[in-house]
Amino acid sequence: MTKTAHSYTQKTLKNLLLLSGGSCEMCRNQIIFVSDSNDQNDKQKYNICEIAHICGLNKNSARYDTSKEKESLNNADNLMVLCPSCHKKIDKPENKELYTVSKLMGLKKTFEDESIEQMIHVINKTDIGGFTPYKNGxxxxxxxxxxxxxxxxxxxxxxxxxxxxxxxxxxxxxxxxxxxxxxxxxxxxxxxxxxxxxxxxxxxxxxxxxxxxxxxxxxxxxxxxxxxxxxxxxxxxxxxxxxxxxxxxxxxxxxxxxxxxxxxxxxxxxxxxxxx
Structure with missing residues (x-):
């Protein structure tokens, strides 16, 4: 059986990482860090995020659903940004009843909605471009x-x-x-x-x-x-x-x-x- 590859477009990855805010979408711990080093290997030590599938990518993977089209499995709405620990946790066979598709979809939506609201709040509280001042009226x-x-x-x-x-x-x-x-x-x-x-x-x-x-x-x-x-x-x-x-x-x-x-x-x- 041919396995579906982990292939995400650059746009999908950028959107996921932006919405994550550099944090795990489950435990909310920071998983992307800023490094002053120019060494690529050194930078990778500071970035421990992993891209997890909600509906499994291949047969025998967690939450695999035969009704899902393979082309859609690498879309942003089926992906979460997680730390390695949470990624392992949701994929463990003994946790399949705890981390269902609907549960993970709910966690993803709540986290990303909060991220969007925070970004809007920052934009709205920025004086530059936020509003043109009132003078004498x-x-x-x-x-x-x-x-x-x-x-x-x-x-x-x-x-x-x-x-x-x-x-x-x-x-x-x-x-x-x-x-x-x-x-x-x-x-x-x-x-x-x-x-x-x-x-x-x-x-x-x-x-x-x-x-x-x-x-x-x-x-x-x-x-x-x-x-x-x-x-x-x-x-x-x-x-x-x-x-x-x-x-x-x-x-x-x-x-x-x-x-x-x-x-x-x-x-x-x-x-x-x-x-x-």
Whole structure:
């Protein structure tokens, strides 16, 4: 019987190693290290990662499945980055009930989802390319019809319009704390609101756009005062309630519409200079 070779494309290997973050996907110990040496043999001592198959590559190997196409066994979704100890552990015959295909798939997904979230967090917290700073906000002041003579002394004025300005500014700056997934969701919600000229959406819309299992995204947007989902626990298909966009975000959407600024410029690019 001809054995299927361990042949991975460079792209597959790069993606696997990137998602591993240099750690074993099971024990999470570091398995890829940085070496200052130029000696190739010395470098290999510092890198102890191994590529493990979830569905076995050949007959008699752990978790071998005759229904799987051989061409797919070396794809990234069937591979894990492990330390030698964990690799041996999952392949031991006595552990076949403990390390099933579904169990390993679950471990892989959890680990890689966390890695992606960490990378997004780093990107979103990076000032360089992360957002364009907010300066004086003269366009926003003009939009709120605040008298010109008050512009240079905003912090000392208690007028209602000034309070609204401060609230809007806080909402704008809150975009810095939203990760990419949350901002993409806010973009879709905002697009739907502007399309219908209404600042509320049925949760049926959310379910069709995403699905209700991703309610944690809504909770994030609610806690940062972009939407209000206080009615969500009472929502039902027979008596649908609505996701209400917050007053501050409504005002900012009106600002974008007035100045004909694309939603993506504020939400995705976080270009706060549009208010200057």
């Amino acid at each position: 003269k366009k926003l002041v003009s939009f709120l019809e605040i008298p010109a003579e008050e512009i240079n002394d905003l912090n000392d004025i208690k007028d209602d319009s000034i309070c609204e300005y401060k609230e809007l500014k806080n909402t704008i700056l809150s975009l810095k704390d939203l990760n990419l997934t949350s901002r993409e969701s806010l973009l879709r919600i905002s697009e739907a609101c502007l399309k219908d000229n209404e600042y509320e959406l049925s949760f049926k819309y959310w379910d069709s756009a995403y699905d209700l299992t991703k309610v944690d995204i809504l909770e994030t947007l609610d806690s940062t005062n972009f939407i209000d989902i206080s009615e969500f626990p009472d929502d039902s298909w027979d008596n649908p309630t609505y996701m209400q966009v917050s007053e501050d975000w409504c005002a900012l959407l009106d600002f974008l519409k007035t100045y004909e600024i694309p939603l993506e410029q504020l939400i995705m690019q976080r270009d706060f200079s549009i208010f200057d």
